Amino acid sequence: MLSRRFRRPLAVFAVAVVLCVIVIRRKYSGYDYEVPDLKRFKESESQSFSASSHGYEPLDEIRALLIKSPVVIFSKSYCPHSRFVKTLLSEQYKMVPPPTIRELDLDPHGQEIQDALFDISGRRTVPNVFVGGKSLGGGDEMRLLHGQNQLTDAFKKNAGRRFRISKTSKN
Numbered sequence: 001m002l003s004r005r006f007r008r009p010l011a012v013f014a015v016a017v018v019l020c021v022i023v024i025r026r027k028y029s030g031y032d033y034e035v036p037d038l039k040r041f042k043e044s045e046s047q048s049f050s051a052s053s054h055g056y057e058p059l060d061e062i063r064a065l066l067i068k069s070p071v072v073i074f075s076k077s078y079c080p081h082s083r084f085v086k087t088l089l090s091e092q093y094k095m096v097p098p099p100t101i102r103e104l105d106l107d108p109h110g111q112e113i114q115d116a117l118f119d120i121s122g123r124r125t126v127p128n129v130f131v132g133g134k135s136l137g138g139g140d141e142m143r144l145l146h147g148q149n150q151l152t153d154a155f156k157k158n159a160g161r162r163f164r165i166s167k168t169s170k171n
Contacts, residue, residue, distance in 0.1 A: 001136065009085055012057075013031060017100040030152050031062075035041075050118055056063065056112065057116075057117035057142055058109060058110055058113045058115070059116050061109070062113060062117065062120065063118055065102060066130055066133045068097065068100060068165075069100035069131070070097070070128060070131065070132055070159040070160055070163040071095060071099035071130070071131050071155065071159060071163070072099065072100045072101075072161070073085060073086065073089070073099050073100070073101045073102070073129050073130075074100065074102050074104055074113070074114070074117055074124050074126055074127060074128040074129075074130070075101055075102065075103055075104065075126050075127045075128055076103060076104050076105040076110075077103045077105055077106060078105065079127070081125075081126070081127060081138060081139030081140075082126050082127040082139070083086060084139055084140045084142075084143070085120040085129060085138070085139050086101060086127075086129045088143075089142075091168075091169060092146070092164055092167060093151070093163075093166065093167055094151070094165070094166050095155075095163070095164065095165045096163070096164040096165075097163070104126060114126070120135070121135035121136070121140060122135075123135060125138055126138065127139055127142075129141075130140060131154070131155050131158040131159050132158035132159045132160055133167075134156075134158055136155075137152060144169065151167075152165050152166065152167060
C-alpha cells in the first residue's frame, strides 16, 4: 500500500496523464481543421431539402465528405470548368491525401447535394472546391490562385497540418 503522503499526488498525476492523452488524440486525429456545423442550414430549409422526408439528408452527406477529406471537389463529369480544376490539381500539384471528388451528375442525390451546397457556400455552380471545410471557389478562383502562385498557400492555410501540397510543374 502507498502511504497517504503519495496517494493524492499519484491520483493527480494519473488524471493529468489521462487528460494529456485525450488532448493528444484530438490534436492528431487527422481532423485539425474545423468542419462547419451544417445544422444551422437545416433551420432555414428551403424546397431544396424536400427529399429529407425520404430519409436522405444532403447536409449529412456533405459533412461526412468534409470530415473524411481535407479537400473535396464537387464536380460534374461533363463540365469543362470541373475538368480544368481536376486536371490542374492532379497534374500540376501533388496532394497528400488526394482530394475527394464527388461527381454530382452521376450521383442519384446530386441535385439535392448541389442545392444544399448553394445554401452552404452561396455557389450554385460547379466545380465547388472545399478545403478544410470551407469553399475556396470554383474554376475561376482556382485559375486565379494558380496564376498568382497562391494556390498552395491557400490550400495549406485552410486544410490543416495533416495535408500536404506541392507544385509539381512550373506551368
